[in-house]
Amino acid sequence: MNFDKIHISLKKNMLNFSRGVIFMCLVVNKGLKLELLPSKSMIQVLEQNIGNARFIWNNILGIYCDLYELFKFHGCPLSPTINNLNAILKMLKQENSFLYDGESTSQQQVFRDLNKAFTKLFKEKHGFPKFKSKKNPKQSFRIQKNGNNIKITNRRIRLAKLGYVHYRTSSKYKKLLKNSKINNVTVKRENGKYYAIVNITTTVEELEKTGKHIGIDLGLKNLATLSTGQEIVNLDLTHEEEMIHKYQRKLNRQKYMSNNYKKTLQKYYKWLNRKNNKIQNAYHQLSKYLVRNYDIIAMEDLNIKGMFKNKKWAPKLQRISLYKLVKMIKYKAEWYKKTFIQIDRFYPSSQLCNNCGYQKHDLTLGIREWTCPVCKTKHNRDINASKNILQKAIQENIVNS
Known part of the structure; x- marks a missing residue:
């Protein structure tokens, strides 16, 4: 079964000569969904990082709303920029030492996602960012590729500060993981199971035109x-x-x-x-x-x-x-x-x-x-x-x- 979530990335074009016809190949960012098979101790680690991401989102959002009202009262509204939200994260980590035990790039990704949410609010008239509930059956955190913090073998995936986790997927996906560049990994819990969505950069060949x-x-x-x-x-x-x-x-x-x-x-x-x-x-x-x-x-x-x-x-x-x-x-x-x-x-x-x-x-x-x-x-x-x-x-x- 195909769980692909693909977004076009117009970075590079390649030519493939097949049967005398020239086909254009596009570089795309493709998400591969792997089912994780964590042990009981690993589940605790995953849940801790999921909880950290939710905790940071809710607290940054709450603190920013309070600061916005305060700055607005004094006539200079506080903009939800990357730097401002990052400053709130640093303050949170100083007050809550348990956050240092979590994976750092996933925590930084939280305020980037929050910044995007505010951008959509102001530019595209989307709804105001909502606080995340612990009762939601879908929980996640995202780890950005930074050096060797993400490694994938034929059976296991290693995430920084989390360790190795067994996974299962198709042989087609394993081949893609081996031959593609990894950008980030989103770990999520959905309907009682844990998944890793690995965002990779790969190429696809455009289909022949049918004229229909x-x-x-x-x-x-x-x-x-x-x-x-x-x-x-x-x-x-x-x-x-x-x-x-x-x-x-x-x-x-x-x-x-x-x-x-x-x-x-x-x-x-x-x-x-x-x-x-x-x-x-x-x-x-x-x-x-x-x-x-x-x-x-x-x-x-x-x-x-x-x-x-x-x-x-x-x-x-x-x-x-x-x-x-x-x-x-x-x-x-x-x-x-x-x-x-x-x-x-x-x-x-x-x-x-x-x-x-x-x-x-x-x-x-x-x-x-x-x-x-x-x-x-x-x-x-x-x-x-x-x-x-x-x-x-x-x-x-x-x-x-």
Whole structure:
């Protein structure tokens, strides 16, 4: 199963001559997810560093907010720069000596992440940075490569001040780890398991151009409807969800952190991971299929966060994880040098006739098929929308090129 999280890094181009055709190779930063197999003593070390990262984040954020109000009162607001946040970290380490026992680059990474959060707040209008909860099932810390502080062998990974940890992954990933430059390692606990996401620099070969384009209409009834007329149905996760709900109810009846509670929690995590892996695998296959077969991939820029406010839609949206699919298609299109276009979310793709352009203003969500009164073309709502999305994207691509 592929757990890749890839981000393009336009650092260097290479040429590969294969079968008489010249293919461009891009240098990319790729994340490889390894499952860690820590001993009981190592789990304590990992949890200590996870706790340190959370402690530093919460305290730096709290101290900065207090200092900001103080400086603002005196007419000179304090900017959340790297230097200011680093100064707060140094003060924290002087007051809390246990922080010196942790890995230093992971602690420095905390205030860098906090600085990025504030940058997004001011420039991109993201939400204010939130305090991290100990109850969150996803906890992590990141170690930056600094000399020989990170070493990976065929079976074990060594992290500075943490020691060696056994891991397991595919032979393909082991080969990549051996032949690629390591940038950083993020260690995280998720659903009862520990993982190391190793960020590496490697090269990928761009795919051959096909000359074909595709429009995609995402939905709740069907996961996606393609402009070719093909409908991608949602995954059948009924059994996984039934088991998840079963163990959720059982956990509610048991004493918190008792032996029986821990046993039930492991079973709950098992089914939760099985559901997530099933979604992850299907979406990787779908996104790779689209990117491999089409040069232009078009879809709407959906307001997924806004859609979650609808109480009827929220459970379905949470189940199918539309944002995850969009993200995969987007980064793989960049990876393989294909064109990914998202048209405006307010474009009336369902209302327009893709044949003559007539707009049916009274089209409601309950109407799945309609006939154009002008050209008499019969439309399937979703297929018609996907064709209009593709036409609009091609127009925008021609104008922008």
